[in-house]
Amino acid sequence: MTRVWLRWVPAAAASAVIAAGALAVPLEAGAAVNLPDKTPQEVLAMIGDSTVDTLSGTLEQTSRLGLPDLSMGGSAAGDDAASALELLTGTHTARVYLDGPGQARVQVMGRLAERDLIVNGTDVWLYDSKDNEATHLTLPADAGSRPAPAPGSPQTPAQLADKLLAELDPSTEVSVDADTEVAGRTAYDLVLTPRGNGTLVGAVSIAVDSETGLPLRVKVQARGETEPAFELAFTALSLAKPDAALFDFQPPAGADVREQALPEGTPQEGTPQKDTEHGDFPGTVSGTGWESVVGLPAGSVPAELTASPLYAQATEAVDGGRLLSTSLVNVLITDDGRVFAGSVPVSRLQAAAAGG
Amino acid sequence: MPSDPLVRAGNLPCARPAVGWDLFASELAVLFRRRRTWAMLLALAAVPVLIAVAVRLSSSPPEPGRGPPFLDRVTQNGLFVGITALVVCIPLFLPLTVGVVAGDTIAGEANLGTLRYLLVVPAGRVRLLLVKFAGAAAFCLAATLTVVVSGALIGAALFPVGPVTLLSGDTISVGESILRSLLVAGYVTVSLLGLSAIGLFISTLTVVPVGAMAATIVLSVVAQVLGALPQLEWLHPWLFSHYWLDFADLLRQPIAWTSFGDNALLQAGYAAVFGALAYGRFVTKDILS
Numbered sequence: 001m002t003r004v005w006l007r008w009v010p011a012a013a014a015s016a017v018i019a020a021g022a023l024a025v026p027l028e029a030g031a032a033v034n035l036p037d038k039t040p041q042e043v044l045a046m047i048g049d050s051t052v053d054t055l056s057g058t059l060e061q062t063s064r065l066g067l068p069d070l071s072m073g074g075s076a077a078g079d080d081a082a083s084a085l086e087l088l089t090g091t092h093t094a095r096v097y098l099d100g101p102g103q104a105r106v107q108v109m110g111r112l113a114e115r116d117l118i119v120n121g122t123d124v125w126l127y128d129s130k131d132n133e134a135t136h137l138t139l140p141a142d143a144g145s146r147p148a149p150a151p152g153s154p155q156t157p158a159q160l161a162d163k164l165l166a167e168l169d170p171s172t173e174v175s176v177d178a179d180t181e182v183a184g185r186t187a188y189d190l191v192l193t194p195r196g197n198g199t200l201v202g203a204v205s206i207a208v209d210s211e212t213g214l215p216l217r218v219k220v221q222a223r224g225e226t227e228p229a230f231e232l233a234f235t236a237l238s239l240a241k242p243d244a245a246l247f248d249f250q251p252p253a254g255a256d257v258r259e260q261a262l263p264e265g266t267p268q269e270g271t272p273q274k275d276t277e278h279g280d281f282p283g284t285v286s287g288t289g290w291e292s293v294v295g296l297p298a299g300s301v302p303a304e305l306t307a308s309p310l311y312a313q314a315t316e317a318v319d320g321g322r323l324l325s326t327s328l329v330n331v332l333i334t335d336d337g338r339v340f341a342g343s344v345p346v347s348r349l350q351a352a353a354a355g356g
Numbered sequence: 357m358p359s360d361p362l363v364r365a366g367n368l369p370c371a372r373p374a375v376g377w378d379l380f381a382s383e384l385a386v387l388f389r390r391r392r393t394w395a396m397l398l399a400l401a402a403v404p405v406l407i408a409v410a411v412r413l414s415s416s417p418p419e420p421g422r423g424p425p426f427l428d429r430v431t432q433n434g435l436f437v438g439i440t441a442l443v444v445c446i447p448l449f450l451p452l453t454v455g456v457v458a459g460d461t462i463a464g465e466a467n468l469g470t471l472r473y474l475l476v477v478p479a480g481r482v483r484l485l486l487v488k489f490a491g492a493a494a495f496c497l498a499a500t501l502t503v504v505v506s507g508a509l510i511g512a513a514l515f516p517v518g519p520v521t522l523l524s525g526d527t528i529s530v531g532e533s534i535l536r537s538l539l540v541a542g543y544v545t546v547s548l549l550g551l552s553a554i555g556l557f558i559s560t561l562t563v564v565p566v567g568a569m570a571a572t573i574v575l576s577v578v579a580q581v582l583g584a585l586p587q588l589e590w591l592h593p594w595l596f597s598h599y600w601l602d603f604a605d606l607l608r609q610p611i612a613w614t615s616f617g618d619n620a621l622l623q624a625g626y627a628a629v630f631g632a633l634a635y636g637r638f639v640t641k642d643i644l645s
Contacts, residue, residue, distance in 0.1 A: 007640045011632035018625050058614070090586075095612070107524055109612065112425040112443065112604045114523040127525035132428060134525065236614075243610070252521035254432040 033179040033186045035210050040174040041161050043188045046213035047206075048157025055098045055214075057183065057237035062091045063230050065326035067314065093235075097242040105246050118249040125249045134251035135258045171195055171289030182207045182216040183234040199223070199290035200328055200343045212239070222327035229327045283339075286352055291344055293352045298337035306333070320350055376483050379474075383491040387457070393495070396453040397502045403449060404441035404507030408434070412514045425604075434515030435533050438507025439607070442544060445503055446600050451576035454548050457495045458555020459569030461488040462638065466563040472643050481639050485556065489631065492552040493545070500544045504537050526609040536606060543603040547619055550596035550626030551576055557634040560641065596626050 038046075067089050097105040108115040116127040124137040168174060177189040187207040194201055200223055207217035217233035251257045283296040305311055315322040321334035323346055331341040332349040340349045387393055411418060411430050418428045424443050429436040462485075465471040474484055511517070520533035528536070555572035562568050579597040582588055592598055599619035605612040 004640055008636040011629065011636045014625075014628040014632045018629065107608065109605070109608070111601055112523075114525075114608060116525050125525075129523040129525065130425075132521070246610070249525065250527070252525055252527050253519070254429070254521070255525070 033181050035179045035186055035188065038176060038188055040176055040190060041158070041165060043176055043190050043208050044161030044164060044174075045156075045158040046188075047208055047215060048160050048213075050209075050213035052212045052214045052239060053098060053100050054241045055096070055237060055239050056242040057096050057234045059094045059096055059232060060091065060235045061094070061230075061232045062228075063088050064225075064227055065089070065229055065328060067326055097246050099242055099244070099247065103244075103247040105242075105249075116249075118247060120247040120249065123249075125251070127249070127251070127255075131256065132252070132254065133256040133258070135260050136251070137260050137262060139262070168192070177205065179210070180207055182209075183237040185216060185237065186210045187216050194290040196289070196291060197223075198344060198348065200330070200345070201290055207233070220328060225327055286355075287342070287344070287348075291342070291348070293340055293342035293344060293348060295352060296339040296341075300339050301333060301337065318346060318350070320353055323349075376487065379483065379487045380490055383487050384494060387491050387495060388498075393457070396456065397499065400445060400449060400453065400499055400502045401506035403445055404437045404503060405510045407441055407444065408437045408507070408510045408514050429521060430511065431515060432518075433520055434511025434513070434517050435508055435520055435530070435537070437511030437515070438504040438537055439540065441503050441507045442500070442540065442603070443601070446544065446547075447580060448577075450499060450503075450544070450548060451551055452573055453499050454492070454496055454551055455555055455572035455576060456569045458492045458552040459559050459567075459572045460565045461492060461556050462559040462634075463562050463565040463568045464559075466643070467565050475643060482635060485560075485631070485634055485638055488559075489552065489556050489627070492556065493549055496548040496552060497541075497545045500541045500548075504541045508534070508537065522609050523604060523607050524609040528609070539606050539611075540603045543606060543616060543619065544600075546616075546623055547600050547603070550623040550630075553627040553630035553634070554596070557630040557637065560634045560638040593622075596622065598622065 065088060093109050095105075095107045095109065102119070102121050104117075104119040106117045110130075114129045116125070116129075118125040118127070122139040122141055124139060126135040126137075127133070165174060171194065173193045173195055175191050175193070177191045180187050180189050187209050190206045190208055192204040192206075194203075202221040202223040202225070205217075205219045205221070206215050207219075208214070209216050216237070217231070219228040219233075220230040222229040283294055283300075286293050286295065311322075315324045315333070317323075318332070321332050324331040324333070325346070329341060329343050330346050330349055331339065332346065332353060333339050334353050338353065340352050342349060342352075407424075407427075408430065411427065417431045422428075424440050426436045426440045426443065430440060462471070465474060475481060517530060519527040519529055520536075521527050551572065554575060555568065558571045558575075559565070559568040576597065579595045580600075583592055583595050583597055599615055599622065602615040602619065605615040
């Protein structure tokens with residue numbers, strides 16, 4: 001009788017090894033890391049001090065905002081709204097290559113498809129493998145140079161960190177959580193927790209590489225959820241200089257090549273940058289800090305968007321309008337066409353709509 | 357008749373030390389002398405031919421973003437025909453043929469009454485399972501190569517051949533594109549090994565080869581249906597069909613090797629579990645035919 005059971009030992013052993021492996025890998029990733037303690041100021045200063053400008057890595061972005069998954073019934077092919085929403089649902093992987101300020105390449109990898117952004121000096125290329133379409137932009141020659149800091153503004157990263165913390169303090173508690181590991185590198189985990197409880201955001205955590213000060217992961221936790229609502233993290237990272245040929249993009253033969261001029265009104269040398277918060281912004285902001293509600297006047301939403309079946313599918317009817325609800329942000333579109341958005345419960349949006 | 361029991365069994369006892377290789381050679385000979393195997397390979401070879409001829413005869417070139425991926429590239433570069441055909445074949449045709457071969461491995465011999473002759477060698481059962489699995493793997497390679505090579509040939513005959521555009525928008529030379537096509541063929545072969553192991557296991561459960569074939573094919577369809585349901589996202593990385601279409605990662609610049617490694621690991625896991633299950637079933641089985 002025992003001999004019969006012995007025959008099944010290999011099958012049981014193989015399954016056990018795989019199960020053990022599947023359990024051990026996440027455990028290993030969460031293994032305790034012990035770094036010398038740092039205060040939030042020091043960690044913020046590390047970010048400011050970071051001099052990393054060459055890297056190649058893989059980024060993974062996961063959104064669990066509670067939006068309907070549109071990848072399945074994506075009937076509206078080529079719909080811009082749908083493709084923008086698609087980036088807000090599910091998981092996306094991108095490879096990033098960086099060499100100095102002037103050379104960068106981002107590859108957003110889809111199934112059997114890829115979207116590329118290549119920056120090489122003043123040349124910017126966008127390539128979409130699905131349509132075999134390339135778009136070319138030329139930047140003004142001095143776009144890469146940074147404006148000199150205004151006199152009186154903080155100069156060193158440490159000063160900047162202090163100033164930032166002082167500004168954040170009334171609304172946000174900044175702390176350093178247990179050390180962690182991202183993409184095989186040890187990291188400090190800087191956590192921003194809103195002090196009030198009128199917001200949907202539970203906490204924002206930023207993992208900062210302990211060696212270089214490079215942010216490796218950003219997680220946004222919604223209140224009352226166990227898994228992060230939004231996560232952007234490196235899954236692989238090398239600080240070596242990437243192959244120079246990667247940035248030398250020639251549009252492939254047969255591709256649709258479009259030359260696009262820079263849109264008018266792009267900040268150029270000399271013209272002061274428009275202050276979008278106060279200058280031309282037509283809407284209103286009520287509340288402060290995490291609980292701010294942004295209001296837009298009637299007519300801000302294009303009629304074609306509200307007419308699309310996607311709109312009806314993604315929003316739900318509430319008192320006074322329709323609500324696009326996610327775990328982090330609520331957007332209320334009132335019956336008269338005004339828009340109120342904020343990281344707050346829907347009742348706050350309705351109050352803002354009634355008050356405005 | 358190559359599948360004649362006496363011919364096959366007669367090969368075995370004479371060269372005992374190298375009996376595994378002998379058995380493997382005889383298994384390959386039987387497999388590739390079968391008319392059924394040739395019919396399946398011909399059907400697979402016909403897929404790229406159909407695609408190429410249809411595109412060649414149509415008056416307007418295919419629009420980007422419509423039809424199977426890469427279809428619009430075919431008119432610019434014939435070497436894409438093989439890749440387009442692979443995308444078309446992976447969901448159904450390739451698993452179908454692999455299911456037929458893998459489902460037939462043990463049940464077919466049992467059905468023909470040749471199994472007991474194959475087992476005259478001492479400790480022959482494990483070796484027979486390994487040889488049968490290797491035979492199925494060889495068929496996976498042959499099937500994939502058939503699609504890629506026939507696609508490249510018909511593409512070269514009907515369309516211009518030149519530098520190939522990768523998914524990233526970079527172009528590579530004809531020579532490198534042949535190398536990449538072979539890499540893709542290797543990837544797809546590895547992708548099918550898990551299914552072969554499942555077929556081998558099901559084949560040890562029955563003496564009716566058609567049942568084992570059908571069950572294997574049904575499982576490959578079920579895996580893909582489950583893979584399309586977003587509600588089962590936690591399950592997806594465990595499905596043997598999960599990485600099937602990720603061969604496209606080999607068509608990026610630079611090559612993204614992660615999916616190749618993940619796929620190989622997943623398929624090795626399936627081969628280990630179902631190979632061990634097949635062992636557990638087969639060594640205790642009473643061979644009556």
